[in-house]
Amino acid sequence: MLTRKFRPFALLFGAFVLVALVAVTAFRVYGSSDLTTAAAAFEAEVHPLDLESFLRPTVPDAQNAAHWIQAAGAALALEEEDVEFLRGNFLEDDSTFDVERARALLATNQPALDLLHRATGLDRANYHLDYPAGLDMEIPNLLSHLHASFLLLLESRVALHDGRWDDALRAHGAQRRVAVVLSEETPLIFQLVGLVVEKTAWKGVQWMLAAGLDDPATLRALRQPLYTVAPLERFRRSMGGEGACFYAMRDRLDGVGEWVPDLSWWQKQQLRYRPEPNLAKILEGFRLLSQSYPENTARQLADDPRLNGSHLFGPMGILVGNLTDAAYKFKHAEAIALLVDEALALRLRGVEEGAYPATWKATPSPYSGQAFRYETQADGSVILSAPGMIPTLEELRPNGPLNTLDRWALPPVALQ
Secondary structure, three states: OOOOOOHHHHHHHHHHHHHHHHHHHHHHHHHHHHHHHHHHHHHHHOOOOOHHHHOOOOOOHHHEHHHHHHHHHHHOOOOHHHHHHHHHOOOOOOOOOOHHHHHHHHHHOHHHHHHHHHHHOOOEOOOOOOHHHHHHOOOOOOHHHHHHHHHHHHHHHHHHHHOOHHHHHHHHHHHHHHHHHHHOOOOHHHHHHHHHHHHHHHHHHHHHHHOOOOOHHHHHHHOOOOOOOOHHHHHHHHHHHHHHHHHHOHHHHHHHHHOOOOOOHHHHHHHHHOHHHHHHHHHHHHHHHHHHOOOOOHHHHHHOOOOOOHHHHHHHHHHHHHHHHHHHHHHHHHHHHHHHHHHHHHHHHHHHHOOOOOOOOOOEOOOOOOEOEEEEOOOOOEEEEOOOOOOOOHHHOOOOHHHHHHEEEEOOOOOO
C-alpha cells in the first residue's frame, strides 16, 4: 500500500493520465468528425475517395501505346553526354547545330524510335498501375519518357534540316502521342512529365513555323486539340488521386514522412497521434485549390488567402504547397498551348490572305493574366508573345530552353 505521504502524488498522476486520455480521445473524435466533413466535401467537388475508381480497362500489350513507349524507353542507348546534347538541341541555332552528331545519335537509337512510332498509331493506352496500393504503387521510369521526347524532337529537327517535312511531322505526331498517353493516367507525376513532353512537341511546331511552314491543311491539322480532357479536369483528377492515396493510408499517416522528408519530429508526431484532423486539412487544401484553379491566374492562386501559408494546413501544409506549385505548371502549359494555337491561326490567316493582319486580338494569358502581344515588323514578319511567363521548367536548366516558347517569330508570307 502507498504510504500516506505518496498517496496525493499518485492520485495527482492518475488524474493527469486520465485527463490526457480523455483529451486524446476527444481530439480523435473531434478529428474524426472533421475528416468526415472534409471527405464528403472533397468527394462532392473533386473526386470519389476510392482508389479502385481510378482503375482503367486492361489493354493487351500489342494494342497498348503505353507498353511500346515504355519499351522504347528501355531501348534508349544514351550516355550522359548524349542526354546533354539532346537538351542542348533546344538552344543551338542552325549555325552551331551539329547535324552529323545528331544523325549518328538517331541511328544508334533507331530501335527506340521505331517503337515510339509504333505507339503513335494505337488509340488505347494503360500503364496498368496498381492504384489500390496508394502511395506504395510502383511508378515506371518516367525520365526515359522525357529522353524519348527529346530524341523525337531531334529527329524532327534533322528532318527539317533536310527538307523532309513529312518525317518532321511524323516525329511531332509521336511526341503528341507520348504527351497524351501520360496525361491519361491519374498520378500527378505523370501529368507533370506529360506537360514537359507537350512543350517539347510545341518546340517542334515553333521550328516548323520558323522554317516557313505554309501548307494550310498541315497548319489546320496542327491546330487540332492535343487533349480531349480540359486542363482543369486533368488537374482535378490528379488531385482526386492524391487525396484518395492519403485517405487510404489514414491509419498510418505518420508514414508520410517517407514521401515528405522535410517534416520535423514534432510534425511527424502530430501525424501519428492526430491523423484524422491533419488528413482533413490536406483534403480541404486540395478542395480549395480545385475551387480556385479554374478562374484564377497563377499569380492569383499564389495570392489566394485560403491557400497562402502552410500554417493553415499543419504538418500537411508542404503537400498543399507542392500541389499549388503544380497548379502553376498547369497554368503555364495552358497559356503556352493557347499561344501555340494563336500562332498557328495567325500563320494560317497570313498564308490564306497573302499577308499578316495589321492587328490581332488581345487574348489574356491564363498564366499571367496579361494580354498576348502582337507586333508587326518592317520585313513583313510578325512576333506573337506572352508577357509575364515566369520559367517553370527548372529540370531543363541551364538557360531554360523550353521557356523560349513564350515568343513566336513568324517569317514573312511567301508570295504565291
